[in-house]
Amino acid sequence: MTTTTDVMRAAGRGQHRITTAAQPENANPVVAQAGFEVIGEGEDALWSGSKAEAAQVAEVMTLAFILARGSVVLGTTSPTGEESVRAWMITGHTLTPLTADEARHVFRETRGRDSTPVAYRTAFAVPASATA
Numbered sequence: 001m002t003t004t005t006d007v008m009r010a011a012g013r014g015q016h017r018i019t020t021a022a023q024p025e026n027a028n029p030v031v032a033q034a035g036f037e038v039i040g041e042g043e044d045a046l047w048s049g050s051k052a053e054a055a056q057v058a059e060v061m062t063l064a065f066i067l068a069r070g071s072v073v074l075g076t077t078s079p080t081g082e083e084s085v086r087a088w089m090i091t092g093h094t095l096t097p098l099t100a101d102e103a104r105h106v107f108r109e110t111r112g113r114d115s116t117p118v119a120y121r122t123a124f125a126v127p128a129s130a131t132a
Contacts, residue, residue: 003095004058006126007074007088008047011038014078020057021071022064022090029070030063032056064090073107074123086123097123 007018015037021029034057036049064070070090077083087103088095098106104120 003126004054004061005047007072008036008054009038009045010124010126011036011047011074011076012078013038013041014076016077017075018057019073019075020061020064022060022067023069023071024067025069030060032060061090065093068093071106073103082119083117084119084121086121088123088126095126097125099123 004018004020008016011018015035017033017035019031019033021031023029032053034049034053036047036054039046039048061070061072068091072088072090072095074086075083076086085103085107087098087106089098090096100120100122103123107118107120
């Protein structure tokens with residue numbers, strides 16, 4: 001669960017929803033989601049949420065790394081109420097951060113027009129993105 005935990009801890013303060021998808025070549029995507037809250041910052045950051053949901057996200061992320069095809073989307077509600085989205089693609093067994101423009105394009109392509117104001121943010125690099 002290293003990469004999953006790294007993303008969760010680095011998400012920053014606020015309420016979050018992480019969604020990960022593995023995309024087998026000739027089958028429907030396998031998707032898992034987990035809601036969590038981050039308390040603290042940096043190396044002292046802790047996350048609080050369902051361990052079972054986080055484990056499901058880690059399992060799907062592991063499958064995406066094995067298949068070398070998938071994605072991770074992090075939706076955040078900051079303590080001030082601002083909604084934001086960051087996203088990563090899993091290709092070639094690597095978690096690659098998307099820019100704010102790339103995330104906006106992918107998000108709108110799959111979900112349609114935004115119903116609420118959302119700030120798209122460039123995703124941060126995840127240090128150990130070799131295992132979920």
